[in-house]
Amino acid sequence: MADKVLNKARTLFIDSVSKQVINQLLDDLFEEKVLNEEEKDSVKEEKNTRAEQARYLIDMVRKKGSTASQKMIDHIKNRDPGLYEKLGLAPKDPAPTPSLPQPLSPPLSQEERPLSRVLIHSTADFKANKIRRKSREIYQTMEKSGRMRLALLINNVEFDDIKMRRTGAEKDEENIEKLLKDLGYDVVKHKNLSGLEIDQAVKAFSERKEHLSSDSVFVVLMSHGELGGILGVHYKEGEPSPDVFPINNIFTHLNTENCKALMNKPKVILIQACRGGKDGSVWVSDAVPATDPDRGLESDSIKREHKEKDFISLLSCTPDTVSYRHKETGSFFIQRIIETFNTYACEDHVEELFRKVMSRFGDFPRQMPSKDRVTLTKEFYLFPGL
Numbered sequence: 001m002a003d004k005v006l007n008k009a010r011t012l013f014i015d016s017v018s019k020q021v022i023n024q025l026l027d028d029l030f031e032e033k034v035l036n037e038e039e040k041d042s043v044k045e046e047k048n049t050r051a052e053q054a055r056y057l058i059d060m061v062r063k064k065g066s067t068a069s070q071k072m073i074d075h076i077k078n079r080d081p082g083l084y085e086k087l088g089l090a091p092k093d094p095a096p097t098p099s100l101p102q103p104l105s106p107p108l109s110q111e112e113r114p115l116s117r118v119l120i121h122s123t124a125d126f127k128a129n130k131i132r133r134k135s136r137e138i139y140q141t142m143e144k145s146g147r148m149r150l151a152l153l154i155n156n157v158e159f160d161d162i163k164m165r166r167t168g169a170e171k172d173e174e175n176i177e178k179l180l181k182d183l184g185y186d187v188v189k190h191k192n193l194s195g196l197e198i199d200q201a202v203k204a205f206s207e208r209k210e211h212l213s214s215d216s217v218f219v220v221l222m223s224h225g226e227l228g229g230i231l232g233v234h235y236k237e238g239e240p241s242p243d244v245f246p247i248n249n250i251f252t253h254l255n256t257e258n259c260k261a262l263m264n265k266p267k268v269i270l271i272q273a274c275r276g277g278k279d280g281s282v283w284v285s286d287a288v289p290a291t292d293p294d295r296g297l298e299s300d301s302i303k304r305e306h307k308e309k310d311f312i313s314l315l316s317c318t319p320d321t322v323s324y325r326h327k328e329t330g331s332f333f334i335q336r337i338i339e340t341f342n343t344y345a346c347e348d349h350v351e352e353l354f355r356k357v358m359s360r361f362g363d364f365p366r367q368m369p370s371k372d373r374v375t376l377t378k379e380f381y382l383f384p385g386l
Contacts, residue, residue: 001066002066002067002069002070005073005089006072008088009087009088010058010059013058013083013087014055014058017050017080017083019050019053020385021076021079022053023044024075024079025057025075025076025079026040026043027040028071028078028079029061029068029071029072029075034061034064034068034072039060042056043057075118076089077089078116078118078119079118079121079385080121081120081121082124115340115343116342119182119341119346119384120345120346120384121346121384121385121386122346122381122386126347127381134379137379138378138381139266139310139376139379139380141381141383141386142214142215144386147213148186149183149185149215150187150188150211150214151187151188151219152187152188152201152205152217152219153173153180153187154191154193154198154222155173155189155192155222155223156193156232156233157173157192158233159235160233160235160236164224164231166224166325167325168329168330169222169325169331171328171329171330173189173222175330175335175338176222176337177189179337179338179341179342183382184384185218188205193232193233194232194234194243195232195234195243195245196243197232198221198230198232198245199245202250205253206258206262207259208261211261214265216380217254217266217268219250219268219269219270221245221271221273223273224273225271225275227276227319227320228247228248229244229245230245230271231243231245247271250269251311255307256306256307256308263310264309264310266312266350266376266380267310267312268313268350268380269312270313271316272334273316274317274322274323275317275319275320275322276320276321277320277322308373310375310377311373311374312351312371312374312375312376312380313372313374314354314370314372315371315372317333317368317370318368319370321366322367324366336357336360337357340353340356348381349380349381350379350381351376351379351380358370358371
């Protein structure tokens with residue numbers, strides 16, 4: 001039946017679909033094995049105009065039958081909800097019996113929404129409404145055409161001690177890199193670094209000139225860890241000076257003093273690493289009492305900026321506890337980040353996304369991600385696709 005639904009929407013699809021969505025659908029359908037590499041390339045290389053590509057794509061998928069057509073419909077919904085509605089692809093409910101009035105069903109809440117395997121894009125209307133209603137409460141994002149977003153990704157898999165190999169971490173790297181690219185970030189990637197090399201990589205990243213043309217940044221570190229540190233690949237337990245990168249250095253290198261290009265811009269830190277060796281079934285809080293060192297001081301004519309501001313970090317577990325990783329599918333933490341961002345980043349700000357990630361560990365008492373050093377002063381929306 002789905003092939004007939006596509007056929008009915010064919011003309012409107014050809015007239016309305018954008019070239020960007022066509023390319024995304026080609027990638028999605030190739031990953032789903034609906035299209036092979038030759039078919040995917042033929043759309044891009046043999047058809048010159050957007051309309052020709054759209055016509056060739058929908059006809060090719062439609063002729064493959066109902067299953068293939070339904071997969072294309074599902075991806076249209078994920079990639080461009082506005083187009084999905086315009087094409088009338090939503091399944092029609094049967095008309096109710098006139099003599100029996102039907103009760104109204106409440107709309108699905110966010111928490112009941114099925115998780116998406118691909119990143120759902122924000123709509124232009126959602127972004128415009130959010131900016132109009134909350135312009136002073138959200139971080140401003142640059143237009144896609146003029147910005148250069150960077151993300152740093154460091155993944156330690158192989159260690160000198162072969163027993164420390166992080167089997168399955170390659171899957172984490174693949175998945176998080178795809179998410180960052182889908183969100184519009186160019187990924188600066190490093191693998192298997194010592195503690196000193198991690199420090200040098202973060203410092204070099206903080207000095208990139210592209211940050212001047214960016215509205216935000218992501219830093220993702222994945223390795224073994226201990227409380228306050230990320231283990232380098234030469235780490236050996238019991239050594240006088242173990243190979244460890246202090247997590248605090250991330251904030252030092254990217255703060256206002258050392259990275260002025262990112263001043264007043266959101267800096268999102270994701271760390272997949274243990275913070276100790278204990279089981280997490282007893283939750284440990286790392287909160288400290290707030291203090292105000294400047295109480296009683298009067299302001300003067302010299303402008304001061306916060307040394308550390310606009311950061312938010314999410315660590316894979318609470319202090320002193322371990323993080324869990326599957327040898328084939330990767331870490332639970334990264335998996336849940338991917339699923340949550342794919343499904344909800346289209347309409348939630350980052351801190352709410354982190355809350356949703358944490359809530360998904362409610363049924364796994366041995367690990368609980370924890371937010372740390374949150375200094376965001378506004379809400380940060382990623383507006384994926386825009």
